[in-house]
Amino acid sequence: MKRQINISTSKKSSLILFSWISYIKAGYCSPPTxxxxxxxxxxxxxxxxxxxxxxxxxxxxxPDSPARAFKSKDGSVFLYTSHPQNTPLVGKHLNNVTPNCKHTFFASTDQNPENFDDLIWLQTFYTKDGSTIYSLGSSDYHGTRFKICPKPLNESSDCWWSAIILATSTDGGNTFSTASPPKHVIARAPHKFSKNPGKPAGFFTTSNIIYRDNFYYTLIYTYGYKGQKQGNCLTRTDNLSDPLSWRTWDGSGFNRHFVNPEHPDTENPEDYTCTIIPEIxxxxxxxxxxxxxxxxxxxxxxxxxxxxxxxxxxxxxxxxxxxxxxxxxxxxxxxxxxxxxxxxxxxxxxxxxxxxxxxxxxxxxxxxxxxxxxxxxxxxxxxxxxxxxxxxxxxxxxxxxxxx
Incomplete structure (x- = not known):
C-alpha cells in the first residue's frame, strides 16, 4: 500500500518560495534580478x-565529504568531513578545531541491501537548539563487499545502491543513532535491489539544509535510474524528525514523495521521480x-x-x-x-x-x-x-x- 500524501494547499504552492509574495505585492511580474x-x-x-x-x-x-559544521549546546563547534567511521573535529571556534577521536558514528555493516545500513557518511547537520541535531547521511551499499555481485570492471558503475538516511543526536552531537533500518531511510530508489543495475542507483549526496518559511530544504543528487533523470533534486520537509515527511519538486510543486523504504514499488517507479535542477x-x-x-x-x-x-x-x-x-x-x-x-x-x-x-x-x-x-x-x-x-x-x- 502506498503512503497517503497529506499536503495542505499552502504547502503545495510552488511559487511562494521565500519572498515571491512580496514581489507580487510590489507589482513585479517576476522577481527582480x-x-x-x-x-x-x-x-x-x-x-x-x-x-x-x-x-x-x-x-x-x-576527509571524504564536504566540510559541514554546527554549534553544540555547550558552545563547541563540530566540523565533519565524514568517512564511514564518522569522526569530527571539535573546538570552541571553527578556526580552532582538532580531531576528537572519541566521537564516532559507524553503521552496522548490514549485508541486507534493503536495509541501507552497511556504510554511512554523515553529510549534513541541522540544529535549532544545539541539543538535538539532525543529520542526513549517505548510505552506500556495494554488493561486491559481500560477494553478492561479481566484481565490475569499473568499481563505481555496477552493483552500487545508495540512499539518504536520517541520524539524530540528542546530546549536543556527542553521539548519533538511527531508527531501526530501513525506517531511517529518507530517499532511495523505488526499485528493489538487483545485482546489475548498470549504473549507480538511488540517491547519493545532500547539500546543506536551509530553513526558510517553515520548511527545511536540501538538494540531493541522483545518477538517474530508469525513469529518474540524473541531477539534483530540490527536496523539503516541515519535520526533520520524520524520514517519511520529505517531498520533492515535480516541476510544479513539492508534490512527490519518496518510496516507502519498507515497500519498494517496482511496478510504478515513475510515481517517485523528481524534476532535476537543470542548471547544476x-x-x-x-x-x-x-x-x-x-x-x-x-x-x-x-x-x-x-x-x-x-x-x-x-x-x-x-x-x-x-x-x-x-x-x-x-x-x-x-x-x-x-x-x-x-x-x-x-x-x-x-x-x-x-x-x-x-x-x-x-x-x-x-x-x-x-x-x-x-x-x-x-x-x-x-x-x-x-x-x-x-x-x-x-x-x-x-x-x-x-x-x-
Whole structure:
C-alpha cells in the first residue's frame, strides 16, 4: 500500500518560495534580478585544517565529504568531513578545531541491501537548539563487499545502491543513532535491489539544509535510474524528525514523495521521480545564504581540460546563485586544481568543495556575509600514481563582492 500524501494547499504552492509574495505585492511580474556575485580567493593564504599523516585518529580517518559544521549546546563547534567511521573535529571556534577521536558514528555493516545500513557518511547537520541535531547521511551499499555481485570492471558503475538516511543526536552531537533500518531511510530508489543495475542507483549526496518559511530544504543528487533523470533534486520537509515527511519538486510543486523504504514499488517507479535542477549538473557540495544580497550560493565540482595538451580534465570548483533555489545563474569558476597528467589513469587531486564562514551567526553555518573560507580535500597521490588515504582538509580565505 502506498503512503497517503497529506499536503495542505499552502504547502503545495510552488511559487511562494521565500519572498515571491512580496514581489507580487510590489507589482513585479517576476522577481527582480539579484546582484551578480564575484567570489575571489586569496590563494597565498592557503592553510591546512586537518593533516592526515599527523592528525588522523586511525588510518581510515580521512576527509571524504564536504566540510559541514554546527554549534553544540555547550558552545563547541563540530566540523565533519565524514568517512564511514564518522569522526569530527571539535573546538570552541571553527578556526580552532582538532580531531576528537572519541566521537564516532559507524553503521552496522548490514549485508541486507534493503536495509541501507552497511556504510554511512554523515553529510549534513541541522540544529535549532544545539541539543538535538539532525543529520542526513549517505548510505552506500556495494554488493561486491559481500560477494553478492561479481566484481565490475569499473568499481563505481555496477552493483552500487545508495540512499539518504536520517541520524539524530540528542546530546549536543556527542553521539548519533538511527531508527531501526530501513525506517531511517529518507530517499532511495523505488526499485528493489538487483545485482546489475548498470549504473549507480538511488540517491547519493545532500547539500546543506536551509530553513526558510517553515520548511527545511536540501538538494540531493541522483545518477538517474530508469525513469529518474540524473541531477539534483530540490527536496523539503516541515519535520526533520520524520524520514517519511520529505517531498520533492515535480516541476510544479513539492508534490512527490519518496518510496516507502519498507515497500519498494517496482511496478510504478515513475510515481517517485523528481524534476532535476537543470542548471547544476553535478553534486552540490555547499549551499548557503548570502546575507548581504539575500540570495543563495551553491558550489560544486566540474571537470574540464584547460589546454588541448591535457590528457585528463582538471578539477574546477564552480559556484552559482539563486533567489528561490529553483532558478540558478550561469556558473562561474572559483578555483582550478591541476590533475596529474603523467599517470596512466586520472588521479583525483582535490574534491568536496564547501564554503564556511567562521563568524556565521547561524548554528549550522548556513549563512555567510562577505568573507569566509573555501574548504576542500586535497589528495596527496603516491609517486606510483595511486590514490591513498593520504589526503588533507585545507581552506583558502575568500571575499564576496556584489554588482548590480
Amino acid at each position: 539579484p546582484p551578480l556575485l564575484e567570489i575571489s580567493l586569496d590563494t597565498s593564504k592557503i592553510e591546512t585544517v586537518f593533516e592526515w599523516k599527523k592528525d588522523k585518529c586511525f588510518d581510515g580517518d580521512i 549538473k553535478n553534486k552540490v557540495r555547499s549551499l548557503l545564504w548570502h546575507e548581504t544580497t539575500k540570495q543563495y550560493i551553491a558550489i560544486y565540482e566540474d571537470y574540464q581540460k584547460s589546454t588541448k595538451d591535457d590528457i585528463f580534465p582538471n578539477i574546477q570548483f564552480k559556484y552559482t546563485q539563486s533567489k528561490d533555489l529553483l532558478n540558478w545563474s550561469q556558473s562561474k569558476t572559483l578555483y582550478t586544481i591541476k590533475t596529474p597528467q603523467n599517470c596512466k589513469k586520472m588521479i583525483i587531486a582535490a574534491a568536496y568543495p564547501s564554503i564556511l564562514d567562521p563568524d556565521s551567526r547561524d548554528m549550522n553555518f548556513g549563512t555567510i556575509s562577505n568573507h569566509g573560507f573555501l574548504y576542500f580535500t586535497r589528495f596527496n597521490p603516491a609517486s606510483s600514481c595511486k590514490t591513498t588515504f593520504d589526503r588533507d582538509l585545507v581552506r583558502i580565505p575568500l571575499t564576496i563582492n556584489s554588482h548590480e
